[in-house]
Amino acid sequence: MPSRYLKKILNAQIYDLVKETPVHGMHFLSKALQNRVLVKREDLQPVFSFKLRGAYNKMLQLTPEERRRGVIAASAGNHAQGVAMSASHLGIRSTIVMPVTTPEIKVQSVRERGGEAVLYGDTFDEACAHAYGLAAKNGFVFVHPYDDPDVIAGQGTIGMELVRQLSGPVHAVFIPVGGGGLVAGIGIYLKYLRPEIKIIGVESDTSACLQAARKAGRRVTLPSVGIFADGVAVSTIGKETFRLAQRYVDDVVTVSNDEICAAVKDLFEDTRSIAEPAGALGLAGLKKYAVEHGLRGKTLVTIESGANVNFGRLRYISQRAEFGERREIMAAATIPGTPGSLKEFCTVLQSHNITALHYRYDRGEDARILVGIEVKSAPRSKILGLLEKKGYAVQDLSANELAKEHVCFMVGGHAPGLKDELLYRFEFPERPGALVKFLSLMPERWNISLFNYRNQGGAYGTVCVGFQVPAGDRRRVATFLKTLNYPYMDETANPAYRLFLA
Numbered sequence: 001m002p003s004r005y006l007k008k009i010l011n012a013q014i015y016d017l018v019k020e021t022p023v024h025g026m027h028f029l030s031k032a033l034q035n036r037v038l039v040k041r042e043d044l045q046p047v048f049s050f051k052l053r054g055a056y057n058k059m060l061q062l063t064p065e066e067r068r069r070g071v072i073a074a075s076a077g078n079h080a081q082g083v084a085m086s087a088s089h090l091g092i093r094s095t096i097v098m099p100v101t102t103p104e105i106k107v108q109s110v111r112e113r114g115g116e117a118v119l120y121g122d123t124f125d126e127a128c129a130h131a132y133g134l135a136a137k138n139g140f141v142f143v144h145p146y147d148d149p150d151v152i153a154g155q156g157t158i159g160m161e162l163v164r165q166l167s168g169p170v171h172a173v174f175i176p177v178g179g180g181g182l183v184a185g186i187g188i189y190l191k192y193l194r195p196e197i198k199i200i201g202v203e204s205d206t207s208a209c210l211q212a213a214r215k216a217g218r219r220v221t222l223p224s225v226g227i228f229a230d231g232v233a234v235s236t237i238g239k240e241t242f243r244l245a246q247r248y249v250d251d252v253v254t255v256s257n258d259e260i261c262a263a264v265k266d267l268f269e270d271t272r273s274i275a276e277p278a279g280a281l282g283l284a285g286l287k288k289y290a291v292e293h294g295l296r297g298k299t300l301v302t303i304e305s306g307a308n309v310n311f312g313r314l315r316y317i318s319q320r321a322e323f324g325e326r327r328e329i330m331a332a333a334t335i336p337g338t339p340g341s342l343k344e345f346c347t348v349l350q351s352h353n354i355t356a357l358h359y360r361y362d363r364g365e366d367a368r369i370l371v372g373i374e375v376k377s378a379p380r381s382k383i384l385g386l387l388e389k390k391g392y393a394v395q396d397l398s399a400n401e402l403a404k405e406h407v408c409f410m411v412g413g414h415a416p417g418l419k420d421e422l423l424y425r426f427e428f429p430e431r432p433g434a435l436v437k438f439l440s441l442m443p444e445r446w447n448i449s450l451f452n453y454r455n456q457g458g459a460y461g462t463v464c465v466g467f468q469v470p471a472g473d474r475r476r477v478a479t480f481l482k483t484l485n486y487p488y489m490d491e492t493a494n495p496a497y498r499l500f501l502a
Helices: 002-010 027-033 051-060 064-069 078-090 104-112 124-138 149-165 181-193 209-216 239-248 257-271 278-292 313-324 341-348 380-389 401-405 434-441 475-484 495-500
Strands: 023-025 036-041 071-074 094-098 116-119 172-176 198-204 251-255 299-304 328-336 354-359 366-374 393-396 421-429 447-455 460-468 488-490
Touching (some): 027 036, 027 257, 036 149, 036 257, 036 278, 051 149, 078 104, 094 104, 094 124, 104 116, 181 198, 181 239, 198 278, 209 239, 257 278, 278 299, 328 341, 328 380, 328 401, 328 495, 366 495, 380 393, 421 447, 421 475, 434 475
Parallel strands (some): 071 094, 172 198
Antiparallel strands (some): 023 036, 328 393, 354 366, 421 460, 421 488
16 A cells, blocks of 8 residues: 555656745754754745645646546635646636635635635535535536545655655654645655654644544544634544554644744744744644653654735734743732732732733722733743732633633623623634624523624634523523534633633
8 A cells, every 4th residue: 555655656747836845944943942843844835835736746647538627626725726726737627615714815816826716614624515516516526635645645745855855863753734635645655764753743722633533543523623723624534544644643742722823933933934823733743742752852844834824813823922932921810909009019020021911990809900921031930929929819821712812801890790691702704794693593582791802813703702591591502502503612610701700
């Protein structure tokens, strides 16, 4: 079986359209991690993503009759651009079905490259089902984004280039995972020629379909996926890619959105490139793995897999990078509700940079504040210890998504006498009608008691919703959540909510 794929990779005639991308050293990060960190720059492809490799290799295998029929693909954006550019180069008609949540920069790119972009559904899975339907109706050839041997072989050409480009011992290569085509293709080639190199898959912790499949010993479908890293927002690992991953992938690392944002910042500081969230996924996993395993003096390699990011999303990425690097604390503190107490609290922290402070007087003898503190001159434990030593009750909320995403913008006091309130956090697709859909599905007798919406720069927004549900009606909540079919988190017991809003 490996020989079949190796032959496909070696015979891939893609370099009239695809670039052999360079491997760049990351000076600053290498010094910080005490390892040699290298990144292969797939963001330098003509479509700013590695996906061109697999799409073009697949389409080169089509028969003349298949080319006349035209091709169709489903994609969150990068595969779409690869198919559109490949089709235009070969004189083939292309139709691309993309989720409505796809960043506008990717939709425009498809159209500029001659593809017909059809926006359908909120997720890749919905778009894919619609694309299959159009293929059956119109006779198009379906070009799968990852679960196809020719696509996998196209991505495997990265492994072929790495073998030529890397000299000396290499400890591990960290590869972003969505549907699994990239990790399967690179894994096959590297494990055959350099079996000592570890192949580490990296997934977003909101779409870790490979990790879930490895634990179950079979492919599973995640109930929901986060769409911040839209390029890897896949709920089920591919059938063929999972078979290959079981054989060639040594380990899987999952990372948070904050850790991805920190990796975007690292790539910018070392290479002056701006990666999309999925494009920085591999580096985020490399950093986490190196720290957790205590690696020193090793050569670690990753792939900057794409750079198709909406400019508006950079605001969110910049804000959250500090949390991903653990350079900022968000803490809740209780102070006396008396004149001068806020000044006294800030005086304790005068040698540290306060990045945010949220406070509103609430009835009672004590008051609660939400404070952001830069971690620079002292470790976080020392800063929190300093406050506790002065008698302040403090809770570290740095890992609390509700606090970072919503509560810090809502500190305005409690709602006395409010009964039966439940609090949920949702990811909303950025599309017309999404809010109306939410409101229309919720029973009218449930009063909305709290609402906070945050746009994350193009593809999606997050919504914090409180609604009053009588105890006897709680069973209907599960039905409502299932019908709504948006990623959600029950935050009713969240300490940030209890401290500032409940």
